[in-house]
Amino acid sequence: MISLNYKYADCNVVGEDNGLHIQQKFAEYKDKIAQIITDLNNNKDKRGQGLQWMNLGYSEETVWYVKEYAALVENRFENILVLGIGGSALGGLAVTEALLKPYWNFLTEEQRNNFPRIFFLDNIDPDTMFGLLNILDLKKTLVNVITKSGSTAEIMAQFMIIKDKLEQELGDDYRKNIVATTDKNIGVLRQIAEQEGYKTFVVPDDVGGRFSVFSAVGLLPFALVGIDIDEVVRGVKDMDLALKNTDINENIAAQNALIHYLLDTEKGKNISVMMPYSTRLRYVADWYSQLWAESLGKEKDLNGQTVNVGPTPVKALGATDQHSQIQLYNEGPNDKIINFIRVSEFDNKLEIPKIFEYTGIGYLGGKSVNDLLNAEADSTRVSLSDYNRPTVTITLPKINAYYLAQLLYMFEVQTAIAGALYNINAFDQPGVEQAKNYTYALMGRFGYEESAHILREKMAAG
Numbered sequence: 001m002i003s004l005n006y007k008y009a010d011c012n013v014v015g016e017d018n019g020l021h022i023q024q025k026f027a028e029y030k031d032k033i034a035q036i037i038t039d040l041n042n043n044k045d046k047r048g049q050g051l052q053w054m055n056l057g058y059s060e061e062t063v064w065y066v067k068e069y070a071a072l073v074e075n076r077f078e079n080i081l082v083l084g085i086g087g088s089a090l091g092g093l094a095v096t097e098a099l100l101k102p103y104w105n106f107l108t109e110e111q112r113n114n115f116p117r118i119f120f121l122d123n124i125d126p127d128t129m130f131g132l133l134n135i136l137d138l139k140k141t142l143v144n145v146i147t148k149s150g151s152t153a154e155i156m157a158q159f160m161i162i163k164d165k166l167e168q169e170l171g172d173d174y175r176k177n178i179v180a181t182t183d184k185n186i187g188v189l190r191q192i193a194e195q196e197g198y199k200t201f202v203v204p205d206d207v208g209g210r211f212s213v214f215s216a217v218g219l220l221p222f223a224l225v226g227i228d229i230d231e232v233v234r235g236v237k238d239m240d241l242a243l244k245n246t247d248i249n250e251n252i253a254a255q256n257a258l259i260h261y262l263l264d265t266e267k268g269k270n271i272s273v274m275m276p277y278s279t280r281l282r283y284v285a286d287w288y289s290q291l292w293a294e295s296l297g298k299e300k301d302l303n304g305q306t307v308n309v310g311p312t313p314v315k316a317l318g319a320t321d322q323h324s325q326i327q328l329y330n331e332g333p334n335d336k337i338i339n340f341i342r343v344s345e346f347d348n349k350l351e352i353p354k355i356f357e358y359t360g361i362g363y364l365g366g367k368s369v370n371d372l373l374n375a376e377a378d379s380t381r382v383s384l385s386d387y388n389r390p391t392v393t394i395t396l397p398k399i400n401a402y403y404l405a406q407l408l409y410m411f412e413v414q415t416a417i418a419g420a421l422y423n424i425n426a427f428d429q430p431g432v433e434q435a436k437n438y439t440y441a442l443m444g445r446f447g448y449e450e451s452a453h454i455l456r457e458k459m460a461a462g
């Protein structure tokens, strides 16, 4: 299993002002944490709680349907193009970047074991969209459009452009190149998919975008490029079983949630930096940032009081950002907790040759890049503690489907527990909806005329 080391967040290491008496805090919060975990598990099947993602490690039916479709389209497409934004794209991006061979889209078909290349169109920049459409042969591309609401303007705009081009190139046959993942009943995409006869997959009820990576939202693109989704689901399930443990001393998600919550509310560490020491895990930091920000950044608490809470996530990459952000983390405001992610065993070992032996870089010869990267993580952690900056370290034995799934699922549970500690609803996103509605209004969507009028007045005044 993956593990968590929180010693460097303890006040024995970083001092009273910046660390916690962790064992004492675990004892103090033991009952509260046990209650939170019990409530999450008791409520996960209740409608409207936003907790169905806790069942995704047990969704054999979805796995079966995804595998069936992936087998059906195997060898038919050179490219997979995922259309999505936020929760419908970030999980896919994080997992494929971590699990596929590096530079996947540059490899030959043989090097990719005949699996297709994969592209995520996760924004609506006209230049990058234009550029992508220029290099993709749409006839050989399977387009997976993903939107839970079925109406998000960015995704629908991408979809309309691509559908139009597909139809121009393929005539009536274009439908075979589209698979839609959306709500089972509601939303414009569901209507269109049914009218047009696209193959569809379901974003389950009570699974928000940022918690949807282990539903068909993620599993379908993973299977299409040959990622072992049985291993993904096994990782989720094993982590779920481990995190059902109501004893905080045995539950790493609860430990990290409590440490983050207390460092924020008692010690002013309201910034959570996610810093994997692996380039393959760099998008895990993006995915975590959305999960943490959208779930915990809330105006009201569960009693309706205005609280404006939420730690700010920051993404970083080790060792790269040692040469960019660490100066600030060591000497700037002491307002952060830094999460290191470390990998015990990389897939490859890269030796540094014994050359330039009698120069100042001779000491590197005969060591490995693996040793160097892990030495950098160790030294950065110690240097941060010299400056009394708290850190925690999560260690993955290897980067594979099983451990990566454990990591992401652990973060989901950690977020849910943190939400309960902050006493907020971690599963809604009214702040996102507000901006979405304004966009609909500005772009002239039917039914948003009143909002458009108010918005224009505000913009004129501004």
Ligand code: PA5
Residues within 6 Å of the ligand: 085, 086, 087, 088, 146, 147, 148, 149, 150, 151, 152, 155, 208, 209, 210, 211, 294, 429, 432
């Ligand atoms: O996590 C979330 O809820 C959001 O990031 C959504 O995933 C994003 O806004 C896209 O929404 P939808 O899937 O409804 O199109």
